Amino acid sequence: MSESxxxxxxxxxxxxxxxRILVLEALMESQNPQTIDDLQNRLGDRVAKSTLYRVLGDLKKINVLHEFTSPDNTTVVELLLQDSDHHHHLFCSDCGEIIDVGLSNEFEQLLSAEIKKIERKFNFQINDHRVEMFGTCTDQCSNCK
Amino acid sequence: MSESxxxxxxxxxxxxxxxRILVLEALMESQNPQTIDDLQNRLGDRVAKSTLYRVLGDLKKINVLHEFTSPDNTTVVELLLQDSDHHHHLFCSDCGEIIDVGLSNEFEQLLSAEIKKIERKFNFQINDHRVEMFGTCTDQCSNCK
DNA sequence: ACAATAAATGAGAATAAGTCTCATTTATTT
DNA sequence: AAATAAATGAGACTTATTCTCATTTATTGT
Structure with missing residues (x-):
């Protein structure tokens, strides 16, 4: 753990x-997206708030951390150590839960093809993409009963 | 204009x-995504800051305005009057430009099928989705020379 | 292992986006 | 045109994030 x-x-x-070790370990406790608040609570006073933000910035810079914003405007952060971990997100507007979802290879391939078209059309170099899905978890999630 | x-x-x-009329007209000046700052500058002191935020909230509630966050964490807002205006976004990390892009029907259909699978798998009701693409506009955008 | 040097940290001040309050103004209904 | 309800403006307030700077910790060369 600490080794890695x-x-x-x-x-x-x-x-x-x-x-940096403490923040990484906190991030590794769950492979799912986490809010800054989560992290802060988990870390307690072992890491100062300013340091937490700085360390998260460092981890983004070395490309092992992805950051995004949930529909209720909360900043959310997720370790992403391997390119093969590529996935997308499903947001519940009732309970705020964020679920990692993988889409089929067929889909990812068609999306790549679309992206190549877009690159040509707009003379862009596209290096990342993201599919976000929004809805409600109809019954059985841990937060919504 | 004012009529609509x-x-x-x-x-x-x-x-x-x-x-409300002034904010809608400012939004209609460009069909592209705009930052709150853009709007505020354009509106000057004709609309108070608190009112601007309230009106934007009203427009979201009646579903003619979409709000999202760009990778540099700026809130961005866009009129979306018709369902047929469905599109996605391309973000330039150099100049911050946000470009509306449509993807092919073939792609949207496959995405719908994927979404149905996800709904079943996670027992979710999904009512919206969004594809975001990130990159750099290699030369000719108005902001990057 | 030990200085010397450079980098990272903690604590809290500063900034900025967004929300809230409440007295006043404006729209709507009769 | 009066009465009622809703919306607005101004600025105070909140909260997430960034910044500053004195102190601590890591790294490098000997």
Missing amino acids: SRKILSDNNVSITNP | SRKILSDNNVSITNP
């Missing part, structure tokens, strides 16, 4: 410090 | 007031 957080840092030429 | 903004309001049982 150290490895992430050294592999990316980022100095190994306690706050 | 009034029509939008009356069609949705929202009382017709000057700030």
